[in-house]
Amino acid sequence: MTEVAESAPASGSALLVKKHALEGEAYVIRKIIKIDAAKCNSCGECVTACHEGAIGMDNGKAVLLRDDYCDGLGDCLPACPTGAITFEEREALAYDEVAVLSNLKSKTFKELSRDYLKHLKTPSLSSKKRNRLDRERKSCLGQWPVQIRLVSAHAAFFKDADLLVAADCCAYAYGDFHNEFMPGRVVLIGCPKLDAVCYTEKIAEILAQNDVRSVTVARMSVPCCGGIEQAVKNAISSSRKAVPCVVRVISPQGMLAPETPSHMNPDEHDVHAVCK
Template sequence: MAMRNIIKIDESKCDGCGLCVPSCAEGAIRIVDGKARLVSETFCDGLGACLGDCPQGAITLEERDAAEFDAVAVAAHTGHSVEDVMASVHANAVRGGAAPAVPAACPMPPSRFHPAASSFLRHGHEAGHGHGGGCPGSAARTIQRAAAPTTVPAAAVAEPSRLTNWPVQIALLPIRAPYFAGAHLLLAADCVPLAYAGFHRDFVADRVALIGCPKLDDGEVYVKKLAAIFRDNDIQSVRVAFMEVPCCTGLVRIAHRALTESGKDIPLELVRISIGGEIIPTDGF
């Protein structure tokens, strides 16, 4: 234990929007029972990268006796390398954390929230520099693959597209459309089709496909749009396909919130995809 800065979450102000969760590259925050919670003191670096993403001013920094930050534990928790974790911490430290515009222990009124203070926008602008703009999920890496065959068997036939609806971007979808009648929906993060080779065969087939990015797009708009689609149509099931990187778990929260707001009891299935293109366990989601 040591005296250090660590985040403090005011549950009376937190509305469970989840915007803070993907902004914490160390995975220190999770939505539990509709409120943001600190998962473990050892996961919080105390630099406040999440402060600019809370529109309610529910997250502040306080100096108190707390367990020391543990990069090895964070690496095990997030599935990233210790080097990536330390690169994220270093990037936040160079920026002074996310907190210069929000003094420590000073609640940020809702009027102070602005996209320019948000790590979503900040990471987006910096994603092409250094170690992914401070977000391990955006860190550049090379994926080693076995060499692809140089010749294609004569009998091989290109697999056809299984897409049966258009548009597919959540922002462009209508609230009502004929293809929603009795539909099984696929809600996929837009990196999934590139990572998972059998996307059309295993995910798109027999489903209405919707795609979006929980990190770069407006999550609140998505919640409202999806809630309206669930509420106004006879949706049979929803499958959420998301990447293993921390920021992509925002899609799971969007789906849960949309279902709650719709008032519908629709079966929800989660499928998590690794950067290497494998289906991996969804424990903890």
């Protein structure tokens, strides 16, 4: 290894710049970020603040991926809520803009970005980041009203629709209810224990008046929720249509049971409708 010393620029900086020839790469004494793992709270704010892709997550902690990706400007410093990131002056690879641009386009960077997105879903995420993500989540509801007793069987949104008939408690028990169940479906909700209506008659009317493509039933595992499942089955039988039906059962702890197909024969009419 050879070493060359150069005087500081005429700007007055007293820093003595040292350049090394080591495997064709230039090392200099320069300002670069330093991350204190003990202070890092795993929030990941610095990852998004760094436009050069110099910071990533490793085992839930922020790390400097490569010296030559860090430009030393410190956009990440104010983003860190715990003060885990500071500057230091040390021997490091010079900032390499060409390498940064190449990395940002590379498969490796995309994989790191995907790992970071996975990290955002972990319990270690800061409340600040979690609250921001919660605000950004979009509703998957595509029509109104949603109450079974309030919808009109002649509503235009029932044409060629995939129905979701859900016990209203499901949306509270299952955390990802919107994304898991609602996209692309017309949503109908009700409580068979509290609503003094006959769901079978309304749902049967909807099926009779429209070419519904499928029905998904979302219900809780508690006994009283059996009424909404039975009402849908009775409605399909009453409609005399072979409508595919799937039942999804959610526990009070938010666990989703395996999908259960319900094979309804329109010629087997079940007169035991669940009505109050």
